[in-house]
Amino acid sequence: MDGFQAYGAGKAGGAFDPVTFFRQPQTAVRILCWLFSIVILGCVANEGYVNRPDEVEEFCIFNRNQSACSYAVAMGTLCFLCCSAFLALDVYFPQITGVKDRKKAVMADIGVSAVWCLVWFLGFCFLANQWQVSKEEDNPLNEGADAARAAIIFSFLSVFSWAIQSLLAIYRFKLGADSVTFDQEYVDPNQQEALQEALPTEE
Template sequence: MDGGAFGAGKAGGAFDPQAFIRQPQTLLRLLSWVFSIVVFGSIVNEGYVNRADETQEHCIFNRNRNACNYGITVGVLAFLSCLLYLALDAYFPQISSVKDRKKAVLSDIGVSAFWAFLWFVGFCFLTNQWQASKKEDNPMNEGGDAARAAITFSFFSIFTWASLIFLAFRRLRDITFQEETTWTQARTPACLMLPTRMRRMLQMRWGRTSSPLQQMLLTPRHRGTRRRTTEPPMPLPLPLSLLPPFPLLAESRGTNQTRA
């Protein structure tokens, strides 16, 4: 299996810390992890205030305890989820099965979409309750910065988790293409494989290939454990759209004229 599938290292390879840190999903998970700490930390430390004539503390968001509980719960669970998927990303190069890798990425898509939705709901909820707060409930404006920080980083968390969805979809697309290419190559008879010279000319014409059929034609195929030094000519004709137009035709015409 190609080691580049899902943006991870070689399947079954050892853990590479530098490659792990450079992965975009790792950076986004670390950001989401930090944002979740800021949200629930701000609410826990300064999210409860009381007036001078009161002894019991109330939630700073319109005295709605549900708002504070929601922010703390979502923040803590998102914090744990980031740690879990960071561990999965670190273990990902050890997974050699294509199906297991695909399941891991599909779970990443579902979890990231779930947390992006929860952070969107939390941002709207906290913003609404903060706007509805009465000044007489907190005349000294205690904890105002903490409340605004919780709202701000809830908003940022929406985009970090949404970006993780986008990256996971890209990784899923890569493995889907790889599965199609592997399936096509496994079922292609050896007689359809092109000689080395023709493959090189097609590579120069197509450049970076993206079609499974092009990838199949440009991949050398050998039977047995020993590699052949020369490849047999192609016995079956291919469609004209797959062949380079002029170089081979000009060469064949020159050969025919010489024989004549």
């Protein structure tokens, strides 16, 4: 039982090992998701708005659709915060003593990853469509074009990174469920003998 693990981590109480932590697949993929959100947020927030000489207010380079830029900025910000929170949870995860609490954390990871996969798929379709129908006369100097393409590409990559994250979480859930079942079914022979001696014998 010394090698028992519950949902991808050993028994609680061990010291935090940075090398082991960063070598875990879910950590590497989550950092990728975190970096992708920063790139999308930076591209749209910094270069996603331009203005024409005859206009005072800036407009979104995605077909002058403010909703497209707002969506990308909002989702990039929320995704960045979400990744940061789950990275902190990954660091704390080995210290969680309750198996049920670990199970809830892994299930939350599955649900959140699946939701973000869907969110970025919708975002990719939305941004790609709005960029495709953008009018050249709205942006004759083609300002922010590279940033717009980068936002679309990294939205597309985010779909796969979150899908992989979701699959890794499902794997951790299945692995943990099997380990917990084994742990619950295991009975120490010494404890079993002590229990039998403690029970009153029938005459």
